Amino acid sequence: MESNAEMRALDAAARGDTTLLGDLLSQHSDRLRRIAQARIDPRIAARLGPDDVLQEAFLDVARRIGEYLEQRNAQSEERLPFFLWVRLLTRQVIARLHREHLGALKRDAGREARSPRQALGCTTVLIAHQLASSHTTPTGALRRIEQREAVAVALERLSEDDREVLMLRHYEELSNQEIATLLGVTESGASMRHLRALTRLKAITADLELSQ
Amino acid sequence: MAREEELAKYVDEAERRVAAEGTLDLEAFLAEAPDELRDELHKLISMILVLRPKRPGGPPSAPRAPLDDLPGYDIYRRLAPGSKGDAYLAWSEALERWVTLHVLPAPEGSGESRLTERVRDLERVAQFDHANVVPVLDVGQFGELIYVATEPIDGETLSETVSRMRDQRGGPGRSARAVAAGASGPLTFQDLARIVRTIALIVEVARTRGLRLEGLNPGDVCLDGSGKPWLQSLAFRLATPPPAGAYPPSDGAREDVQQIGLFLYELLTLRPAIETARDAGANHLTGPRQIDRSIPKGLESIAQRACAPEPAGRQASAAVLAEELDHFAKRVPPRGLFRGLRSWLRASPR
Numbered sequence: 251m252e253s254n255a256e257m258r259a260l261d262a263a264a265r266g267d268t269t270l271l272g273d274l275l276s277q278h279s280d281r282l283r284r285i286a287q288a289r290i291d292p293r294i295a296a297r298l299g300p301d302d303v304l305q306e307a308f309l310d311v312a313r314r315i316g317e318y319l320e321q322r323n324a325q326s327e328e329r330l331p332f333f334l335w336v337r338l339l340t341r342q343v344i345a346r347l348h349r350e351h352l353g354a355l356k357r358d359a360g361r362e363a364r365s366p367r368q369a370l371g372c373t374t375v376l377i378a379h380q381l382a383s384s385h386t387t388p389t390g391a392l393r394r395i396e397q398r399e400a401v402a403v404a405l406e407r408l409s410e411d412d413r414e415v416l417m418l419r420h421y422e423e424l425s426n427q428e429i430a431t432l433l434g435v436t437e438s439g440a441s442m443r444h445l446r447a448l449t450r451l452k453a454i455t456a457d458l459e460l461s462q
Numbered sequence: 463m464a465r466e467e468e469l470a471k472y473v474d475e476a477e478r479r480v481a482a483e484g485t486l487d488l489e490a491f492l493a494e495a496p497d498e499l500r501d502e503l504h505k506l507i508s509m510i511l512v513l514r515p516k517r518p519g520g521p522p523s524a525p526r527a528p529l530d531d532l533p534g535y536d537i538y539r540r541l542a543p544g545s546k547g548d549a550y551l552a553w554s555e556a557l558e559r560w561v562t563l564h565v566l567p568a569p570e571g572s573g574e575s576r577l578t579e580r581v582r583d584l585e586r587v588a589q590f591d592h593a594n595v596v597p598v599l600d601v602g603q604f605g606e607l608i609y610v611a612t613e614p615i616d617g618e619t620l621s622e623t624v625s626r627m628r629d630q631r632g633g634p635g636r637s638a639r640a641v642a643a644g645a646s647g648p649l650t651f652q653d654l655a656r657i658v659r660t661i662a663l664i665v666e667v668a669r670t671r672g673l674r675l676e677g678l679n680p681g682d683v684c685l686d687g688s689g690k691p692w693l694q695s696l697a698f699r700l701a702t703p704p705p706a707g708a709y710p711p712s713d714g715a716r717e718d719v720q721q722i723g724l725f726l727y728e729l730l731t732l733r734p735a736i737e738t739a740r741d742a743g744a745n746h747l748t749g750p751r752q753i754d755r756s757i758p759k760g761l762e763s764i765a766q767r768a769c770a771p772e773p774a775g776r777q778a779s780a781a782v783l784a785e786e787l788d789h790f791a792k793r794v795p796p797r798g799l800f801r802g803l804r805s806w807l808r809a810s811p812r
Contacts, residue, residue, distance in 0.1 A: 254536050254553065255536075255538045255539075258553070273538075273539065273551075276539075277539050401512060401513070416513065419477070420510070420513040423481065426474060438467070438470070441470040441471075441473075441474055442466065442467070442470055444470070444473070445466060445469055445470040445473055445506070448473065448506055448509055448510070449506065451509060452505055452506060452509045455509070
């Protein structure tokens with residue numbers, strides 16, 4: 251399960267040398283930054299960037315690596331693979347920061363300028379906006395805007411479970427094995443969930459295009 | 463159910479390819495799938511291509527595929543590219559230690575014999591032992607690639623420092639003090655002179671061992687945590703004897719001086735000399751102080767002489783260049799002493 255690099259970094263950390271652990275975190279930082287970017291509520295995105303989240307998350311890793319190493323040493327079945335454990339800490343940091351910042355925003359939430367797209371639901375819109383803004387086929391600017399809008403609305407209409415599996419797969423870019431671990435299903439089960447979510451997204455997008 | 467499983471298998475494979483290669487030739491991919499799945503797959507994979515965010519610079523910086531199978535090495539991550547090729551942090555199974563693995567492209571006009579010859583040359587260059595030269599641990603050939611494993615140096619290459627400072631200053635040529643605040647702390651012009659002096663002294667010793675510089679650039683020099691400069695031995699090649707009857711007779715010393723001069727020029731101006739020459743017209747280098755007025759005249763003069771187009775205009779050897787840089791570093795201007803004294807008197811409080 252552990253790559254050689256992870257094994258060496260964690261073995262060294264267990265001996266008190268955390269240099270390689272720092273390297274390992276740097277290696278994961280692009281993926282973690284994307285996760286943070288996708289999950290930060292747009293209402294506070296202006297004051298809180300992905301790097302702020304990563305900084306907090308890495309501090310938490312430093313504070314809690316002892317617990318993780320104990321679980322590893324005890325060969326606990328509950329232990330997550332290292333990347334997924336760091337991802338979990340990152341999500342916890344985001345939740346904490348949301349509580350702090352959005353709590354402060356409550357009193358003037360009405361005055362907070364929110365675009366209609368943000369009002370649709372931050373996660374969905376953000377994913378759709380960032381994902382659909384990229385193109386690997388040249389279809390023209392207008393077509394891109396239409397597609398972006400259609401995907402945003404279609405994602406909004408999907409169930410939470412479908413949306414989450416697409417998010418994990420396409421935005422967080424987790425491997426099928428990692429998604430299976432997170433969802434507690436087999437790898438083929440994770441593949442099927444993804445396929446079904448994708449099929450439903452495609453159907454909704456097609457309906458939207460027909461109705462336009 | 464079987465159809466769904468089959469679809470999921472193809473969707474997973476399409477995603478894997480998009481993630482690894484940054485793109486997918488949809489038509490070619492669909493041609494591999496059974497007829498009855500093609501329409502459905504076309505729609506699903508088109509949706510994946512819309513969903514997949516485009517990353518600047520293509521797929522993540524994974525090592526090039528051929529390296530994954532390099533026997534005896536476990537590639538860990540890509541490092542800042544060196545001047546001669548890509549570099550990776552890797553674990554050597556034979557040595558049971560971390561190494562920096564430099565991967566060099568095949569030499570031009572390659573063929574098996576040319577490749578073998580290049581590896582043999584590198585093995586001889588690798589024998590050069592010097593306190594400021596990064597020790598080489600292994601040299602080998604893998605397919606059409608040549609790899610050189612060296613001691614990993616914990617620090618920053620001068621090219622990383624230069625490029626970071628250039629970005630921070632918003633353009634080339636802002637204060638070369640510059641090179642200041644690199645990983646190993648602030649660098650003054652005196653520090654810069656000391657670093658280039660060390661390089662010049664290494665080149666002088668290397669010349670006595672039959673080695674010549676083969677393109678020196680800031681990516682070849684790394685400063686460790688204590689500020690000690692380390693030169694990659696890949697910056698050298700075996701000296702070739704001059705053609706019989708060549709005039710004037712040359713042992714290549716002044717060619718080495720010019721390469722060190724261009725290296726110094728880039729560190730001072732934060733621009734590769736070749737770029738400056740191209741902007742200003744061929745065979746002409748803009749004076750470093752025209753790019754940055756804070757560069758001391760003494761250092762500018764040393765760099766300009768070393769870069770002189772005619773060999774006779776340059777310092778006679780790397781040792782002479784080192785001596786001039788030493789004078790500068792010790793704040794003993796070799797020339798213009800009185801002008802310097804006047805400036806100092808004007809600037810001093812009365």
